[in-house]
Structure formats: C-alpha cells, structure tokens
Amino acid sequence: MDPETARTARESLDLAFHMSNILDTGLDRHTLSVLIALCDLGLNPEALAAVVKELQREPPPSTPLSSSSSQGSNN
Template sequence: MCMFSLFYFFFLQLLNMDAVAAKTARESLDLAFQMSNILDTGLDRHTLSILIALCDLGLNPEALAAVVKELRTELVPLPPSDAAHAIP
C-alpha cells in the first residue's frame, strides 16, 4: 500500500468517526432536550447545549443550575415597546 493510499484510508476513517461522533452528540442533545421539556425546565436547545458543554469542560452541574436559577430571578421583564402598541 502506498503512502497516499494509507493516508487516504486514515482520512476516511477520521471523517467517518467525526460523522459518528456528531450523530451521537446530536442524539444525546435531543434526549437531554426531551428530558428538559418533560421536567419543564424552560431551557431552549441552545442554552441546554451550552450548559452541557460547560459540564463537559468540568464545571459543576449543581453550580451551573444555581447560576441559571439566580439569573432567572434577576431578570426583569422588559416593558413592551411603543411600536408594538402603535395603531396602524
């Protein structure tokens, strides 16, 4: 087997592993999002993916949950804009 063929073989294997890893990650996020909806957490898919990524980096999940709860209590709803109430 020539060097190019060997490189090409390993390159294809790497691409295949990346596709499998991406599919697995997507399926895991889908499952976590379904569980999140069942538990009525109010987290959207993007926020959930960020929280999962932070956990993967080693952040404490309980600390992250506490931060999310704290941020929710501190958020003040924005008043509706005048444009929304304008009569056409």
C-alpha cells in the first residue's frame, strides 16, 4: 500500500472512530476497523450492526469448567 493510500485509510478510520465515539457505540478502534473491512468485502452493514447489538446485549460467557460441572450435576 502506498503512503498516500495508507494515510487516507488511517484518516478514514480516525473519522469513523470519532463518529463512533460521538454515537457512544462502545466499539474500540480495532473492532471498528474489522467491521469496516467486512463491509468492504461486501457484507451487509445492517446485518453486521444487528450482530454487534446482539453481542453487546448478551452476558459474557461462563467459563467451560463451571458450565460443564453444572451440566454434570443434572445427570
């Protein structure tokens, strides 16, 4: 990637990240970069937004040890 293209890409990401912060999306710069790359590859942005909202709504996954031990006690 030539320096001018890299600079433009960096400025675009900076602008998108600034807008993301204004909208209080909770997305970090890396996650936003991945989402933009997925859109560039042709993924539907509305579908990606729905996935992000769903993932933000879900509680963090429990550890495999605690879920396997609780499943074992039900048998």
